[in-house]
Amino acid sequence: MAELGAHLTTASAGDDRPSIFEVVAQDSLMAAVRPALRHLVKWFDEIYVLLDLLLQQHYLARCSASFSENFYSLKRIPIGDCRQQPLATAGLPKRQHWKSLLLLVLIPYLKGKLEKLVSSLREEDEYSIHPPSSSWKRFYRAFLAAYPFVNMTWEGWFLIQQLCYILGKAQHHSPILRLAGVCLVRLTLEDIEALEKKSAGATSSQTHSIKAQVQSAVRKALGGIAFSLSTGLSISMFFLQFLDWWYSSENQETIKSLTALPTPPPPVHLDHGAGSVLLPKLKTVCPLCRRIRVNATALSTSGFVFCYRCAYSYVKTHQRCPITGYATELQHLVKLYSPES
Numbered sequence: 001m002a003e004l005g006a007h008l009t010t011a012s013a014g015d016d017r018p019s020i021f022e023v024v025a026q027d028s029l030m031a032a033v034r035p036a037l038r039h040l041v042k043w044f045d046e047i048y049v050l051l052d053l054l055l056q057q058h059y060l061a062r063c064s065a066s067f068s069e070n071f072y073s074l075k076r077i078p079i080g081d082c083r084q085q086p087l088a089t090a091g092l093p094k095r096q097h098w099k100s101l102l103l104l105v106l107i108p109y110l111k112g113k114l115e116k117l118v119s120s121l122r123e124e125d126e127y128s129i130h131p132p133s134s135s136w137k138r139f140y141r142a143f144l145a146a147y148p149f150v151n152m153t154w155e156g157w158f159l160i161q162q163l164c165y166i167l168g169k170a171q172h173h174s175p176i177l178r179l180a181g182v183c184l185v186r187l188t189l190e191d192i193e194a195l196e197k198k199s200a201g202a203t204s205s206q207t208h209s210i211k212a213q214v215q216s217a218v219r220k221a222l223g224g225i226a227f228s229l230s231t232g233l234s235i236s237m238f239f240l241q242f243l244d245w246w247y248s249s250e251n252q253e254t255i256k257s258l259t260a261l262p263t264p265p266p267p268v269h270l271d272h273g274a275g276s277v278l279l280p281k282l283k284t285v286c287p288l289c290r291r292i293r294v295n296a297t298a299l300s301t302s303g304f305v306f307c308y309r310c311a312y313s314y315v316k317t318h319q320r321c322p323i324t325g326y327a328t329e330l331q332h333l334v335k336l337y338s339p340e341s
Helices: 002-008 020-037 044-063 067-071 094-126 135-166 175-180 189-204 210-235 237-246 249-259 308-318
Strands: 074-078 182-186 296-299 305-307 333-335
Touching (some): 020 074, 020 135, 044 094, 044 189, 074 094, 094 135, 135 175, 175 182, 296 308, 308 333
Antiparallel strands (some): 074 182, 296 305, 296 333
16 A cells, blocks of 8 residues: 555656645645735735746746746656756747746736635625615626636646646646646756756856846846845745734634623713714714614624614724724624514
């Protein structure tokens, strides 16, 4: 049994095919960086795409591999060259190079944007103020209903491809590599020597024309930025994975339960400062819009009652109760139902 499964983690001397654990680990490497950096950068998605584009372009041009693939000593070769492998310094053909670059950068970006859109639509659907017969609401409810099946099909496609790779029935562990027209192999000793020679030759070469000097300076600047990014990512990888765990939803639930405020007593003396909301004398009037309440909604953090629209808009903007200032989120809105309704 051990001999049967030994090929999963080890390879024979003449086999350059990486194991399933190596290819899955390099796939998850960049996926772990994204959520960790999200908490450090304000305009995360656009900045990350630009940095990722620069980083992947540098490694594809220099090593015929993405950053994470190079981290695990892998390289990309065209599908037709799996037997006679070109050196990593030779680079990929232009067609495979640009397809690889676009697929490496655009697919995670579009997938992240789609997940954010689905999350916001689910939040709006849960706390929606659209009329029930709204055509827009029907459309995005149909979209939300179809998304889990589309996502399950996408993930299932990847799982089937990985199973075929484990059984030796496929050259690719990921459909993305097949779309790019490449496959992954390990770096050989010749590849490592060629990469070292290329790096040494790039530092010693000198150009004489102004145009060549400008191009060389731009390439060096971009290469320096990419090298700084790759070095920083390599050094801080475990720290970023720790941040990913720290900001995970399960851990956040634990933190919230530990730091949750106790049930506050009714405020006897309210602070009527410049930023506070004065309570109306009539109990049926909303403290925010100063009109008779419509769709009465209470905040579970303070117990005060408002119009649903008023409470929803205020809490979504300020994340606190307008009367007491207690920290409040949208899930703390509680709809009140009278016997008549």
